[in-house]
Amino acid sequence: MNSLYIAGSWLAGQGERVESLNPVTQQVVWAGNGATVEQVESAVQAARQAFSAWARRPLEERISVLEAFANTLKKRADEIARCIGEETGKPLWESATEVTSMANKIAISVQSYRERTGEKSGPLGDASAVLRHKPHGVVAVFGPYNFPGHLPNGHIVPALLAGNTVLFKPSELTPKVAELTVQCWVEAGLPAGVLNLLQGARETGIALAANPGIDGLFFTGSSRTGNHLHQQFSGRPDKILALEMGGNNPLVVDEVADVDAAVYTIIQSAFISAGQRCTCARRLLVPQGAWGDALLARLVAVSSTIEIGAFDQQPTPFMGSVISLGAAKALMDAQALLLANGGVGLLEMTQPQAQAALLTPGIIDVSAVAERADEELFGPLLQVIRYTDFAAAIAEANNTQYGLAAGLLSDSEARYQQFWLESRAGIVNWNKQLTGAASTAPFGGVGASGNHRASAYYAADYCAYPVASLETPSLVVPATLTPGITLI
Ligand SMILES: NC(=O)C1=CN([C@@H]2O[C@H](COP(=O)(O)OP(=O)(O)OC[C@H]3O[C@@H](n4cnc5c(N)ncnc54)[C@H](O)[C@@H]3O)[C@@H](O)[C@H]2O)C=CC1
Ligand SMILES: O=C(O)CCC(=O)N[C@@H](CCC(=O)O)C(=O)O
Numbered sequence: 001m002n003s004l005y006i007a008g009s010w011l012a013g014q015g016e017r018v019e020s021l022n023p024v025t026q027q028v029v030w031a032g033n034g035a036t037v038e039q040v041e042s043a044v045q046a047a048r049q050a051f052s053a054w055a056r057r058p059l060e061e062r063i064s065v066l067e068a069f070a071n072t073l074k075k076r077a078d079e080i081a082r083c084i085g086e087e088t089g090k091p092l093w094e095s096a097t098e099v100t101s102m103a104n105k106i107a108i109s110v111q112s113y114r115e116r117t118g119e120k121s122g123p124l125g126d127a128s129a130v131l132r133h134k135p136h137g138v139v140a141v142f143g144p145y146n147f148p149g150h151l152p153n154g155h156i157v158p159a160l161l162a163g164n165t166v167l168f169k170p171s172e173l174t175p176k177v178a179e180l181t182v183q184c185w186v187e188a189g190l191p192a193g194v195l196n197l198l199q200g201a202r203e204t205g206i207a208l209a210a211n212p213g214i215d216g217l218f219f220t221g222s223s224r225t226g227n228h229l230h231q232q233f234s235g236r237p238d239k240i241l242a243l244e245m246g247g248n249n250p251l252v253v254d255e256v257a258d259v260d261a262a263v264y265t266i267i268q269s270a271f272i273s274a275g276q277r278c279t280c281a282r283r284l285l286v287p288q289g290a291w292g293d294a295l296l297a298r299l300v301a302v303s304s305t306i307e308i309g310a311f312d313q314q315p316t317p318f319m320g321s322v323i324s325l326g327a328a329k330a331l332m333d334a335q336a337l338l339l340a341n342g343g344v345g346l347l348e349m350t351q352p353q354a355q356a357a358l359l360t361p362g363i364i365d366v367s368a369v370a371e372r373a374d375e376e377l378f379g380p381l382l383q384v385i386r387y388t389d390f391a392a393a394i395a396e397a398n399n400t401q402y403g404l405a406a407g408l409l410s411d412s413e414a415r416y417q418q419f420w421l422e423s424r425a426g427i428v429n430w431n432k433q434l435t436g437a438a439s440t441a442p443f444g445g446v447g448a449s450g451n452h453r454a455s456a457y458y459a460a461d462y463c464a465y466p467v468a469s470l471e472t473p474s475l476v477v478p479a480t481l482t483p484g485i486t487l488i
Helices: 039-056 059-075 077-088 092-116 150-162 175-187 202-210 223-232 259-270 289-302 325-340 390-397 411-421 461-462
Strands: 002-008 010-011 017-021 030-033 121-125 128-135 138-142 165-170 194-198 217-221 239-245 249-253 283-287 343-348 362-365 381-387 405-409 427-430 464-471
Touching: 002 017, 002 175, 010 030, 017 175, 017 461, 030 077, 039 128, 039 165, 039 194, 039 202, 059 092, 059 150, 059 175, 059 411, 077 092, 077 175, 077 283, 077 427, 092 121, 092 150, 092 343, 092 461, 128 150, 150 165, 150 175, 150 217, 150 461, 165 202, 165 411, 175 194, 217 223, 217 461, 223 239, 239 461, 239 464, 249 259, 249 390, 259 283, 259 289, 259 405, 283 289, 289 343, 289 362, 325 343, 325 381, 381 390, 411 427, 461 464
Parallel strands: 138 165, 138 217, 165 194, 217 239, 249 283, 249 405, 283 381, 362 381, 405 427
Antiparallel strands: 002 010, 002 194, 017 030, 121 128, 128 464, 343 362
């Protein structure tokens, strides 16, 4: 099985075995071998060799290749959506939206490149002051499993557009989506060496991150891995590191008039993608008292009717599975721990079939849990915390090391203004779900959620560095000389 794409050729990996499984049926979707340290090195060399020609290509030519890629994605959209569903368990309606986001990324990235990293010039004395941008060189892109197409694509597209060459290390849980994506780039006519695919698990990632030949690393994944990479890159200011990591996102509910609208928005925030979005609401902050009790009763009633099923089930379910049986077990264990520590199960998450990674939505009131762990539980498990007043709600919302997304459901604009000012997160929403961020906006968090290198619309910023030039076509002696210099 030729699992790697290096220097324009598909070749067999010589590293450890990688298999992806359909999380519901446990059937093997993809099998192959990962890249060894030597294969990583040969890919880095291929990317280095391809860099100069790719960076020197006129921008419009690079854009043409990107547009051809978007067309290929559109042509193969059903096949790719099906593959995303098979590998991640995401229902087809949702995988189709992921492919659409991938294709839409091209035009958005071109606009962002021109706006944020384009060229500017103006007169300065007898010269021109010119601002241009240059690509960093050879960059590594690490992807997570939850959006195996869209999120690596959000680094790869702007990186290539800026003139970098890329080493793509996808999640070992979703190798087939990565393979199809690279096939689309090949079909689009991307020159050899410009994009290289390095399948493999942690060991391949470690080898790539440690390779001295890379000029930068763009990462989307867990805070644990991101932190590790941050430490690894300490003392290396010459390398650009962009980290998009997880969150422990709060959604504060005020006493709103439309309870059903609140319930719908909470469900879209907590349970879409089976809770496997970095932007998902993890903590729901609800006022104490009768109104809050009624909201929770309605939330539990509606959540218990959510349709769950295999990615291709018809009629289509709202929620698919989590990524693996291992992830399902870890989530069930996390729920058991919350319950053992004083959590109250308002709607206990269940795993209806032992051999399928399908979980039903869980809602646990953790208000009485003495020491709540500040961790991201990446699945359909929502923790409820009851609050006394609005100030206490904001304090609790900020009671996290993370800072990706925070939201307020409230009929009061004044309360939103206060929430916006006092909450600490890269995404702050009012009466809208926390998930489904726009690619036309910057996307990134503060605290343990990122390192101030926002992605999506701002990805252009970390894909190129600014070069400021003072320029004039001929060298002349100025009319007035600086005191103390005489040209005799
Ligand atoms: N802020 C954001 O934009 C987003 C963040 N995420 C976060 O991603 C996580 C889920 O994705 P996962 O695939 O589980 O993340 P992960 O951190 O386990 O893996 C991400 C990538 O890093 C590689 N990797 C793992 N350990 C490594 C090491 N020591 N050195 C080098 N590479 C290594 C993996 O093979 C994979 O390619 C969640 O925490 C989620 O919140 C997901 C999507 C968006
Ligand atoms: O990267 C972009 O173009 C926009 C950000 C985005 O799509 N966010 C999604 C996914 C977040 C995740 O990976 O979990 C969202 O906000 O739902």
